[in-house]
Amino acid sequence: MLDDNVVFEIQKWKPSQQFSYGTAGFRAHANLLPPVVFRCGILAAARALSIPCVCVGLMITASHNPSEDNGVKIIEPDGSMLSEKWETIASKLVNLDNPRQILEELCVEEDVALKNKSVRPTVYVGYDSRESSEPLSRLAQQAVKLMGLKYKCFGKVTTPQLHYFVKVANEGVQANKENYFQRIAMGWDTLSQYAFTNTLENENIFRIVDCANGVGSEAMQGLIEYTKIKNVLCVNTGDGELNKHCGADFIQKNVIFPIISDSSKIESIPSNALVHFCSLDGDADRLIYFIAEKSESDSWCSLTGQRVRVLEGDRLSVLAALVIKKFLDVLHGGNLSVGVIQTAYANGASTAFLKDLGEPIQVECVSTGVKHLERAARRYDIGIFWEANGHGTILFSESAKSFLREIIESTAKHTKKAALCLLALSSIANQATGDAISNFILAEALLKVMGWQDLTSWESLYQDLPNIYKALHVQNKEIIQTVDQERTVIAPESVSRVIKDLSESQPSYRFLIRPSGTENVVRIYGEGPSLQTLIHLMQQIENVVLQACGTPKA
């Protein structure tokens, strides 16, 4: 039976508008969120009670959104994102005037014993660096308590750290930052012992990490301390505004050099240094590398706003696939299946490159949204997934890890080394979700395994096809309907006809038109051999989309 007091309390927290739980959880201006977060606290507790588990997670963040926004996401006991079934429940629970009915249904259907369950799971809570985050997290904690459960607050953490904590706690391992960093450092040490082509740290490489003025800057300090990686300079560590003209999403979408609020930290880098530039996003789940060139007399900050060459998430997939194939070739494959999962935003040149790698690499395209990539990746022994925006990881199945351990225990020296190195990759790569902090070490390690000191070796593996991406603000994005992993528009007729005609008359170009799942925009993307032609074709697409969906009222 539901406690009347619980229902009464929940009813008091009613959002002023409708919300929908998507890949990014609930996200909006922070002022709108207190009721949403309170009800999410109830939801997290209900989820924890509905399955045998040690804990579930609740993270307060709006990732790469502006600092005045915020959001809330629930993490499943295995460290993955909330299941689709519970996404629907989340939307209902948050929006209903009277949530009694849905809570009663949960009690029955999901066997939520609410206050009567004997084993009490815990809700792990974390939050990012936004001003509104800590107060919002307190509301969530209050709601968890109301449901009769305990919470454990980790304070400021990155989203992937909280995913990791939830996963390992449910596996019986102590969840804390020390353990998180130790695992990464262990993998880095193994690779440096067995796989780095140049074991001496090249003093001439400088790694500059733009932390987007977010929670990732603290995590980067931990990473540097535990791995002892040299020459890492963190900028945008909190002096400037969160995600404003900096960070992974800004770089990937605008392809320009960020504002660096504390550029004095990097001005003394020797002019002949090889620089690896990369950006985290606000909650450190995305990582984007980029190449910026300057003359000797220029200062780094003079590059702000200048075009850079971005190495999108696809490049991380390619680098990972190359190295994994190299190690697996030593083991003669071992019948392990290796999948690389992309979305339709992956540059066609990366897809072609990956397909050319051949056995055992298989390439798959799924719908946008990291949950789709993650689920597909889990179907392989080794699943490599990255979105173009820099969110991704490498997942190793339990059977792949057991296979590697057997080799380590029983075989000759060179195969043993290859197996140790693959296991090291599984120790670095976050096995719960895409993680910019561990991916930074992963990328640096993979580059060292390939023997590449300069990012241009990585860049020159293939040339990206010219492409154009735009987010169109419209009145009604929902009238755009797609099939085939969003690659074909089926409605409205006018848009689908224009795309069909263009694709027929220009077969070497492809277009992706879809309503965003997280913002009120229609995203249009096109790629093909000539930028000039593409500009012209994309203009036609933009016109027909705006006509069909309506331009927003001023």
Ligand SMILES: CC(=O)N[C@H]1[C@@H](OP(=O)(O)O)O[C@H](CO)[C@@H](O)[C@@H]1O
């Ligand atoms: C083009 C793009 O970057 N889309 C992003 C964005 O989704 P949209 O549905 O496109 O708004 O946010 C998702 C959640 O963070 C992320 O998974 C996805 O890749």
